[in-house]
Amino acid sequence: MGIICDSILRVVALLLTLGAAILIGVNRQTKFVPVQFTPGFPPVDVAAKAKWHYLSALVYLLVANIAASAYAAISTLTVLATRSADIGFAQTIIIFDVTIVGLLFSANGAALAVGIIGYKGNSHLQWNKVCNVVDSFCDRIAISIVLSLVASFAFIVLASLAVLSLQKRFAPRT
16 A cells, blocks of 8 residues: 555544544533423523533543544654554554554444434433434534544555555565
């Protein structure tokens, strides 16, 4: 795999994970919702606040994206600096790429599960949907999950291309 293609994919993954992390980190919304405590009395406006750190799945998503963007930056610089054909170095990069894929997919899955409950609720557990109240908050979380998923696929492509390149370069000649 060419060094230019590898570098471009790593920069794309860096930008996507960094964008997802920033979008989560600045995400918060407060909305006043009318609540009627007793019939016959007027409803009272109650502040409904949504912040990313209220849900551990979103904290996990933020940390995973920060880790992935840091790794993407370090690996981009390392790949550009070494340009090595050493099999051990290539295998190490592949292992880290696949590890980041697993980290991002697990964080995206956790955040997506919480997001689906936020959008649809769960009638069996008496959990009401909340995304009809804090819709902008939920929309930004959905966008960050999509960015993170696309970054995951960029890392999958990186690992796949590196494995194919390694196989071509170091396969025994017959």
